[in-house]
Amino acid sequence: MRIRNVVQLHTVNRLQAFGWPLVIMSLSLTITLIIGALVVGVGGADARTGMNTGMQWNGAIFALLGPLIGFGFIAMGQYFPLALGLGLTRREFAAGTALVFVGNAAFYAAVVTIGKVVEVATGGFGLGVRFFDTFYTGIGAWWQTLVQTFLLILAVMLVGAAITTAFHRWGQSFLWVFWIGLAAVVLAVVAGALLSDAFRAAAMDVLGMAWGGWMVVIAGFAALGAAVWLTLVRRAQAR
Amino acid sequence: MSAIVTTDLAKHYDDVRALDGVSVTLAEHRIHGLLGRNGAGKTTLMQLLTGQVFATAGEMRVLGQSPVENAEVLSQTAFIQESQRYPDTFRAVDVLRIAAGAYPHWDQAYADTLVAQFQLPERRMIKKLSRGQFSAIGIVIGLASRAPITFFDEPYLGLDAVARRMFYDRLLADFSEHPRTVVLSTHHIDEVANLLEHVVILDQGRVLLDADTDELHDAAITVSGRAADVDAFLAGREALDRTRLGGLATATLTTRDGDERAAREAGLDVAPVSLQELFVHLTTASATAPATAGADPATDVATV
Amino acid sequence: MLDDSKPLFVAVAEQIEDGILDGTYAEDGPVPSTNELAAFLRINPATAGKGLGLLVDAEVLIKRRGIGMFVAPGAREALRQRRRLAFEDQYIAPLLREAEQLGISPDDLARMITKEFAR
Structure with a gap:
């Protein structure tokens, strides 16, 4: 198995694989810090407490997570044709790419976790801001953030790869089915929430479930994405 | 030994028969030409042989094994395709680095020489390269990989005549030193005719001709002279091509033994038919003739 | 450069023969190798090899194992005889055929040849 070559395929351009996400994250963090400094400088202690609470929902971390969401799409859309063109097998590509997905998720989860530990320890970098310690990355203990970001990143990459592979296989008609299916689910949930008290109560129970439950859900999505992707990629053809 | 053997190989896309019952044998350590008009099935055949796409029907053996998902075979196979896509963020140097790891016989020093000779800007984003520079990436990989089986599918789109000649020279020199099986698909038939030892012409997904180039030299002739003499000489035989200008006429026909002498004795001028001309005549005849009759001139040639 | 009215390997052989006749390749001297010939003429090495093989069969060239091909002693004279x-x-x-078409008599033709020869 030439897994090493596949890993190299994804990482040969270091600036693209690691440089840009970290640069963009740093920029985004800098902006958050500037905002924090302005708020604390102008509004004082009260404003600082308010900001700290509000920033639980600070989505600036998506400057890092965003590019990773695209990773799954790009892996299948752009790297797969080149891998085949260079004589790598589908099996080799799938194994190597899965490894890269896991490695990516672990690396960036570690980055976020370290950031969170520093952020918490320094009281929001001395400014009371939240960048790493947010709802999306987990506001519990550090190890929860590590697990949560790892699973989240892995899940989006696998689901992204699965969607792209299915799109290559069935073309536009897959997208139609996919979007219609998704719209149907959303519609059903909205309708249920509006029309049925029992549904609303059940939904609140689900939304309010413990952290562990959410992790199982995310892991479930990751497993589903992996199953679909690995099944389809073995029969995927160059276009 | 045969490098490649296919038996009744077919690839259908929905309602398109891209390849339909192709049986060819390509001997090892030779330069084969794979010719055909656009859409004839050349790329599809090479995609099948390199496991890029899956066959609808039929058999294929590359180096004695099925190439499908076969790392042992595919690491011995380089496929340089005109339409190869590269990741948006890639530079040529990135691709070459991966190719170096993927092909066991890769020669990095040779790759560096080729990069310099073809003036390939290694560190520029591939999507910003000119068409010719884009083609140069494939040429470098195809040559430096030293793969026992190398497919070149229109390897030099956008390259000028100087760079094309450089490619032929490099190919010949490297082929002499490191014999391997080369399958070359191109529209520049005149330019490569002397490089090829064997030719397969595909037309509408089928094999129209499969022959050694030495044999093809005598496969067809063009006779010209007075129209009446040409008509008398043809005596109802099917010509691949006929033109008439006033009292003069020319006709191109697949030859049988003694045709050339007979034509000269009939007072006609006889000229050889180049591979390029033969290709044009054969594919035109097959496109214009009714389905059944169209196969005749081809089988005539194929059995020389 | 090569005569395209003949199969390529025959044209290759004839070109070597021309070289032997005009002294480019001396008797007992070496001729280009298959690969040199292929690169120089931009043709398939197998075709070049076939051309050289033709001359080996005709005993115009001799193969010395591990060294290369050499012009056989007496090859020049033998070629001249054959040509x-x-x-x-x-x-x-063909000359006579064309002359007849143009109404040039054998005597006129002979005179023309003598005159051209003198130049």
Whole structure:
């Protein structure tokens, strides 16, 4: 198995694989810090407490997570044709790419976790801001953030790869089915929430479930994405 | 030994028969030409042989094994395709680095020489390269990989005549030193005719001709002279091509033994038919003739 | 450069023969290798090899294992003899055919040849 070559395929351009996400994250963090400094400088202690609470929902971390969401799409859309063109097998590509997905998720989860530990320890970098310690990355203990970001990143990459592979296989008609299916689910949930008290109560129970439950859900999505992707990629053809 | 053997190989896309019952044998350590008009099935055949796409029907053996998902075979196979896509963020140097790891016989020093000779800007984003520079990436990989089986599918789109000649020279020199099986698909038939030892012409997904180039030299002739003499000489035989200008006429026909002498004795001028001309005549005849009759001139040639 | 009215390997052989006749390749001297010939003429090495093989079969060239191909002793004279035999067929016959079409008598033709020869 030439897994090493596949890993190299994804990482040969270091600036693209690691440089840009970290640069963009740093920029985004800098902006958050500037905002924090302005708020604390102008509004004082009260404003600082308010900001700290509000920033639980600070989505600036998506400057890092965003590019990773695209990773799954790009892996299948752009790297797969080149891998085949260079004589790598589908099996080799799938194994190597899965490894890269896991490695990516672990690396960036570690980055976020370290950031969170520093952020918490320094009281929001001395400014009371939240960048790493947010709802999306987990506001519990550090190890929860590590697990949560790892699973989240892995899940989006696998689901992204699965969607792209299915799109290559069935073309536009897959997208139609996919979007219609998704719209149907959303519609059903909205309708249920509006029309049925029992549904609303059940939904609140689900939304309010413990952290562990959410992790199982995310892991479930990751497993589903992996199953679909690995099944389809073995029969995927160059276009 | 045969490098490649296919038996009744077919690839259908929905309602398109891209390849339909192709049986060819390509001997090892030779330069084969794979010719055909656009859409004839050349790329599809090479995609099948390199496991890029899956066959609808039929058999294929590359180096004695099925190439499908076969790392042992595919690491011995380089496929340089005109339409190869590269990741948006890639530079040529990135691709070459991966190719170096993927092909066991890769020669990095040779790759560096080729990069310099073809003036390939290694560190520029591939999507910003000119068409010719884009083609140069494939040429470098195809040559430096030293793969026992190398497919070149229109390897030099956008390259000028100087760079094309450089490619032929490099190919010949490297082929002499490191014999391997080369399958070359191109529209520049005149330019490569002397490089090829064997030719397969595909037309509408089928094999129209499969022959050694030495044999093809005598496969067809063009006779010209007075129209009446040409008509008398043809005596109802099917010509691949006929033109008439006033009292003069020319006709191109697949030859049988003694045709050339007979034509000269009939007072006609006889000229050889180049591979390029033969290709044009054969594919035109097959496109214009009714389905059944169209196969005749081809089988005539194929059995020389 | 190569005569395209003949199969390529025959044209290759004839080009070597021309070289032997005009002294480019001396008797007992080496001739280009298959690969050199292929690169120089931009042709498939197998075709070049076939051309050289033709000359080995005709005993114009001799193969010395591990060293290369050499012009056989006496090859030049033998080639000259063979070409002379073919001369009538290849050159005189078409010349006469054309002369007849143009109404040039054999005597006129002879005079023209003598005159051209003197130049």
